[in-house]
Amino acid sequence: MNDDGDSQSDELSRQDERTLAELGYSQELDRDLGAFSNLAISLSIICILAGGVTSFSLGFCAVGGASIGLGWPISCLFSITVALTMAQVASAFPTAGGLYHWAAILGGRGWGWTTAWFNLAGLVTVLAAIDVGAVRFAADAFGWSDRLDGVTQLIAVAVMAGSQAWINHRGIRLTARLTDFSGWWILGTSAALTLALILLAPTLDPTRLLRFENFSGPAGGDIWPRSDSLGLLFALGLLLPAYTITGFDASAHVAEETKGAAVNVPRGIVRSVVISGIAGWIFLSAVVLAAPSTSDAAAQGEGAFRSILQSVLPRPLHLAAVAAILVAQYLCGLATVTSAARMAFAFARDGGLPASRAIRRVSPRYRSPAVAVWVVSVAAVLFTAWTPIYATITAVCTIFLYVSYVIPIGLGCRAIGTRWTRFGPWNLGRWYLVLAIPAILGCVILVLIGMQPPNQKSVLVLGLFTATLGACWWGGARDRFAGPPVTTIR
Numbered sequence: 357m358n359d360d361g362d363s364q365s366d367e368l369s370r371q372d373e374r375t376l377a378e379l380g381y382s383q384e385l386d387r388d389l390g391a392f393s394n395l396a397i398s399l400s401i402i403c404i405l406a407g408g409v410t411s412f413s414l415g416f417c418a419v420g421g422a423s424i425g426l427g428w429p430i431s432c433l434f435s436i437t438v439a440l441t442m443a444q445v446a447s448a449f450p451t452a453g454g455l456y457h458w459a460a461i462l463g464g465r466g467w468g469w470t471t472a473w474f475n476l477a478g479l480v481t482v483l484a485a486i487d488v489g490a491v492r493f494a495a496d497a498f499g500w501s502d503r504l505d506g507v508t509q510l511i512a513v514a515v516m517a518g519s520q521a522w523i524n525h526r527g528i529r530l531t532a533r534l535t536d537f538s539g540w541w542i543l544g545t546s547a548a549l550t551l552a553l554i555l556l557a558p559t560l561d562p563t564r565l566l567r568f569e570n571f572s573g574p575a576g577g578d579i580w581p582r583s584d585s586l587g588l589l590f591a592l593g594l595l596l597p598a599y600t601i602t603g604f605d606a607s608a609h610v611a612e613e614t615k616g617a618a619v620n621v622p623r624g625i626v627r628s629v630v631i632s633g634i635a636g637w638i639f640l641s642a643v644v645l646a647a648p649s650t651s652d653a654a655a656q657g658e659g660a661f662r663s664i665l666q667s668v669l670p671r672p673l674h675l676a677a678v679a680a681i682l683v684a685q686y687l688c689g690l691a692t693v694t695s696a697a698r699m700a701f702a703f704a705r706d707g708g709l710p711a712s713r714a715i716r717r718v719s720p721r722y723r724s725p726a727v728a729v730w731v732v733s734v735a736a737v738l739f740t741a742w743t744p745i746y747a748t749i750t751a752v753c754t755i756f757l758y759v760s761y762v763i764p765i766g767l768g769c770r771a772i773g774t775r776w777t778r779f780g781p782w783n784l785g786r787w788y789l790v791l792a793i794p795a796i797l798g799c800v801i802l803v804l805i806g807m808q809p810p811n812q813k814s815v816l817v818l819g820l821f822t823a824t825l826g827a828c829w830w831g832g833a834r835d836r837f838a839g840p841p842v843t844t845i846r
């Protein structure tokens with residue numbers, strides 16, 4: 357039986373290598389991830405105990421419980437349309453740095469180059485958001501907020517990012533063990549906290565999840581500027597689920613390290629969104645239901661989540677919950693380094709980055725993209741130095757990531773039947789076009805939401821970034837950048 361299992365695994369590896377060769381690449385990275393490990397890395401980056409906790413105030417301090425009860429599932433439906441359509445493209449082209457290759461194959465090297473930069477920027481900024489969020493959550497939970505100035509936050513983030521990079525440097529096997537653990541840890545911890553909050557809640561009022569309360573301005577700790585428009589505030593609150601349910605492209609980024617990639621990568625993408633969406637909604641709904649007073653909790657602003665936990669759970673249980681959440685947040689950042697490094701490695705492999713020759717190097721000992729690991733980690737720390745404001749970081753990374761998600765999806769709509777006639781095992785058929793349209797429209801709406809005050813700095817970031825990309829492309833990159841070795845597969 358073991359011999360049969362080994363034989364099947366060997367055949368999968370050979371098929372993966374043949375597919376990779378058809379896309380123009382040789383097997384350099386260590387292909388050691390199974391189906392669960394591929395799923396776990398996306399679960400770890402989505403991490404409802406990271407984004408769902410540290411960004412809780414973005415939703416709750418907008419319109420209260422309705423942001424969770426109604427806003428979360430609405431936003432998750434959008435994320436599922438993106439995941440399903442992304443999965444079809446990933447199944448056809450299972451490579452590291454997936455989105456970049458997909459866009460180049462389906463639309464040309466210019467689109468690939470643009471997608472690569474948006475995705476890489478999104479991954480770097482989401483790493484910054486995760487580590488900043490973890491530091492601020494810890495400071496708030498342990499009463500250190502008054503001592504958390506900009507320099508102290510930067511040092512703490514640098515220490516976190518540096519340790520996450522060191523673990524990633526040591527190879528996918530060590531990282532996979534930790535992200536496998538992380539997947540179970542996230543689900544187990546959120547389930548335990550849900551049960552504890554429901555059992556210990558002073559009152560349970562399900563109508564809270566449908567109730568709109570205006571917590572803008574001082575009523576919500578000034579998370580959002582004062583507004584009388586519940587519609588606008590509800591839209592702003594969608595940044596909570598939109599930011600949380602990101603990072604599922606990680607399953608695609610580790611495609612060259614996944615066995616049976618054409619099947620297990622798309623499954624990892626879709627399952628991570630579905631599982632996180634359902635588990636996150638149940639968990640955060642329990643938080644809202646358990647709050648002794650929604651108005652008192654909202655008034656705490658960024659500390660709303662922590663104040664609910666502290667008021668409902670006995671102190672030993674509260675401290676244990678904080679510790680468990682911090683473990684999940686650290687592992688979330690660890691998995692994000694993995695994903696971002698593979699994107700940087702894949703782009704550098706084709707000469708898309710400055711110093712590409714160095715960044716694309718693979719460690720001969722650990723078979724990891726070691727230089728890329730350190731480059732993305734340092735870049736994330738530097739970004740937090742430039743804009744330490746957490747809400748702005750989350751808005752920027754959400755915009756960057758979803759733009760990079762829908763570019764290849766949109767190009768796929770145009771390419772089906774012409775540039776794209778060869779599909780993988782995961783094939784939606786006519787449903788691809790049906791789902792791609794709301795995915796693209798949802799992204800446009802999300803970008804507009806992410807630019808509203810007080811996150812207007814995201815307009816500057818996006819504008820400067822896009823203008824710089826245009827100047828670089830027309831200023832010489834289009835002549836130097838050859839793109840992936842294979843850009844048409846039929």
